[in-house]
Amino acid sequence: MIRKRLTNLAQLGAVGLTGYCLGIYSERNIDFFKTRDDSVIINGKCIKNMPGLPIFGSVSAATPYVDSSGAKDRISQIMKFGFPGLDNVRSFDDYVLSYDRRNRVAHWVFEHLTRAHVAKNATVDRSKCEFTADESIHPFFRSQNSDYKGSGFDRGHMAAAGNHKLAQKHVEQTFLLTNMAPQVGEGFNRHAWNRLEKHVRNLTKVYDNVYCCTGPLYLPRKESDGKSYVKYQVIGANSVAVPTHFYKVVVGEAGGVLDMEAYVMPNQKIPDETPVANFMVPPESIEKAAGLLFFDKIHRSKLNKINGKKV
Numbered sequence: 284m285i286r287k288r289l290t291n292l293a294q295l296g297a298v299g300l301t302g303y304c305l306g307i308y309s310e311r312n313i314d315f316f317k318t319r320d321d322s323v324i325i326n327g328k329c330i331k332n333m334p335g336l337p338i339f340g341s342v343s344a345a346t347p348y349v350d351s352s353g354a355k356d357r358i359s360q361i362m363k364f365g366f367p368g369l370d371n372v373r374s375f376d377d378y379v380l381s382y383d384r385r386n387r388v389a390h391w392v393f394e395h396l397t398r399a400h401v402a403k404n405a406t407v408d409r410s411k412c413e414f415t416a417d418e419s420i421h422p423f424f425r426s427q428n429s430d431y432k433g434s435g436f437d438r439g440h441m442a443a444a445g446n447h448k449l450a451q452k453h454v455e456q457t458f459l460l461t462n463m464a465p466q467v468g469e470g471f472n473r474h475a476w477n478r479l480e481k482h483v484r485n486l487t488k489v490y491d492n493v494y495c496c497t498g499p500l501y502l503p504r505k506e507s508d509g510k511s512y513v514k515y516q517v518i519g520a521n522s523v524a525v526p527t528h529f530y531k532v533v534v535g536e537a538g539g540v541l542d543m544e545a546y547v548m549p550n551q552k553i554p555d556e557t558p559v560a561n562f563m564v565p566p567e568s569i570e571k572a573a574g575l576l577f578f579d580k581i582h583r584s585k586l587n588k589i590n591g592k593k594v
Contacts, residue, residue, distance in 0.1 A: 361395040364534065367496060367575035373419065373461060377453040378442040380461060384424035386524035388464040391498040391575060392441035397491065401484045404448040412454060414438055417461040426460045430519020437473070439466030439529075441497045443480040464499050465518055465525040470552030475559075476529065479546060482559050483533055490535030490542075499526030500547065500572050526550055530569045532577045534586075541581060542588040545569055563590045 358374045366372070370390055371382040377400075381390040416427050431438050441462050447453040456462075466472040486493045501524070503511040516525040533544045545566040546559070566589065570576055586594045 361393055361494075363395070364494060364581050365576070365579035367391045367393075367573075367577050367579075373417075375456045375459075377447045377449065377456065378462075380441070382420065382424075382461050383524075384420070386499075387424060387426040387430075387521055388499055388524055388526070389441050389461060390573070391496050392462060394442050394446055394495045394497075396446055396484065396487050396493040396495065398487045400449055401446060401487055402448060407448045407451050407454055409444055409454055411451070412444070412458045414458050414460060414463070417459045420461060426463070426521055426523045427519065428460070430521050430523045431463075431465065432519075434465065434518040435468075436465035436518060436525060437468040438463040439472045439476065440480075443483075445480065445484060446495075464529070465516075465523060465550075466529070467550055467552060470554075471548070471550060474555060475548060475553035475557065479531060479548065479559050479562070483531065486533065486535050490537040492536040494534045494536070494578070496532045496577055498530055498573060498575075499524070500528040500530055500569070502527050502572060530573065532566055532569060534578055534581065540587045541585065543578070543586050544590055560591075565589075 357376065358379060361377075361379050366381075368381055368390060371384060373380050373382055378392060378394045380392040382388075383390045414428055416425055418425075428438075438460070440457055441464060442457050444454050444457045447457055466476065483493065483495050501513050501515050503513045504527075505511045515527055517523060518525060528547050528549050530548075531544075531546045533546075535542045535544075543566060545564055545568075546562045547564045547569060548562050566577060583589070584594065588594060
């Protein structure tokens with residue numbers, strides 16, 4: 284018995300010594316430090332901190348890319364102020380989303396709007412668009428039109444179709460089911476939520492650039508036993524989650540001045556007379572609930588107003 288214990292101690296000591304030696308070796312052979320241009324040096328090689336691949340740092344905004352014609356990459360424009368998260372990011376011609384494979388809806392959808400994006404365009408016809416499953420998503424995690432059929436819920440846009448009128452292709456891409464979430468139709472998707480979408484479009488009359496992040500929430504609710512639970516319905520064969528609430532976090536930019544607005548709406552029928560402003564909430568409350576950081580490249584102290592109040 285004593286010999287066995289001594290053998291075990293010797294083995295543990297060998298493991299610890301090996302770990303120590305490897306640590307010393309790593310420290311001596313990995314030359315790692317951060318440079319002024321937000322890059323790092325690993326084993327003598329300079330690796331730039333690129334969007335989507337943060338190196339021991341926060342989620343960073345896209346670095347503007349200029350092609351041979353001098354035009355800025357569209358995705359860099361949309362994500363100018365940072366990615367809220369990096370889970371299954373999908374980029375389309377005029378919006379970017381992060382897809383939640385477990386719930387079959389987006390974590391977040393990001394848009395950049397100007398007056399031109401929302402202006403009437405005779406060449407764009409929404410009636411020609413069809414709701415389509417996103418085949419870039421693995422079949423295990425893909426939502427289908429059949430999931431919504433007979434569910435009693437609308438296929439609610441996260442990136443609103445009315446925000447993407449520059450080209451027919453742009454509006455068609457907003458009808459991919461990755462951009463949809465189950466929404467109560469009467470009193471919400473067709474009314475209260477629609478009014479919020481129109482409000483965001485109207486902000487382009489005030490600001491040169493409007494950045495909008497939209498997504499679902501699954502908020503806890505206290506029940507009769509005094510405990511709080513997160514409960515939500517799922518629909519269809521693919522168990523598409525029905526969010527309890529939806530949010531929009533918006534930043535307007537004009538002449539270097541930045542204003543932020545943040546909204547949360549319950550996924551239920553809302554009286555028509557309810558003002559959109561009634562749904563304003565502190566942006567931090569959405570970040571905590573969603574597990575995301577919005578506009579992380581803008582320090583809140585640099586904002587002029589949040590929900591209409593001076594910072």
